[in-house]
């Protein structure tokens with residue numbers, strides 16, 4: 006695989022993670038359990054969609070077929086999205102949303118820390134910018150995981166259930182194929198082992214403080230990086246793409 | 258013939274749409290101004306990736322410079338070096354305080370997880386007996402605080418480094 010093609014594919018994966026999770030989190034707008042959390046989740050969604058915009062525009066440039074960020078966001082079909090299965094999962098209760106976000110933030114922070122030194126300057130710039138935001142996200146979600154896990158019996162049981170339900174999607178975070186090996190060789194991206202070590206440390210530290218147990222069932226599910234998704238993504242896209250599908254090329 | 262210095266002065270008349278006491282120069286989002294013959298190029302950087310004000314700031318810069326008789330204006334966006342609250346000018350921090358928003362404190366951000374929230378003085382009564390209500394506030398760049406003495410809630414412009 007040539008470098009340019011691999012980089013396009015990689016940037017698209019990062020972009021789709023941000024876009025799909027950003028859309029999911031934005032579904033909380035106006036529905037948060039308390040006003041402060043409504044605002045916090047909306048801010049988080051805004052950061053993710055902002056990151057997605059930078060990444061998708063860059064992916065469009067790399068692809069070189071005249072598609073911009075909007076075309077990539079709104080005019081692809083389900084099988085063309087390369088996001089992790091984790092990020093497309095439905096919001097569930099507040100605890101499930103926080104757990105999903107925590108499992109993701111614990112991966113994104115070390116990833117952006119490494120990517121800000123990428124030999125690809127454009128990707129490095131996006132990572133440098135996004136890292137500052139991601140640190141706040143991880144702080145927020147870690148604190149909530151601990152508060153809910155080490156909270157009441159009800160909150161403990163419910164967030165443990167969320168962890169049990171989402172755990173099978175975490176293996177895919179470290180999915181690796183040709184795209185990765187080409188870019189690692191060019192010093193564009195870090196190896197996934199480095200990121201995984203940091204992710205595992207954060208997960209263990211926080212879950213221990215939260216008195217939560219990592220599921221012993223090691224059944225895994227993956228496919229998002231290859232465009233094979235769970236049922237959840239189709240519904241999300243139907244809502245996200247509605248305007249462009251109903252009124253093609255409409256602009257504000 | 259207009260000079261770059263004059264352009265910077267004109268930009269002091271463009272205000273941030275979300276915190277209208279700050280000019281875009283106070284906020285530190287203007288990275289460079291370049292004049293080539295009669296063409297003006299302004300480079301700006303976002304405070305946060307998803308800052309919804311950037312498009313409006315771009316339009317307002319163009320409108321202001323057009324109004325000053327500079328017809329050819331382009332505004333480019335750059336991400337690196339990433340914006341930091343250190344770039345808010347001293348006069349900008351003073352204006353924030355007078356407006357009722359606590360300016361960024363010099364937080365040490367070495368271990369992000371579980372660090373105590375920064376001690377932020379109340380913009381109303383100056384008491385340091387305040388507490389963080391929420392890490393996220395009315396815009397991406399702010400946290401919500403409350404003063405334990407005068408009981409006023411206030412925004413804190415959180416540190417981004």
Ligand SMILES: [Zn+2]
Pocket residue numbers: 379380381382383384404405406407408409
């Ligand atoms: Zn006070």
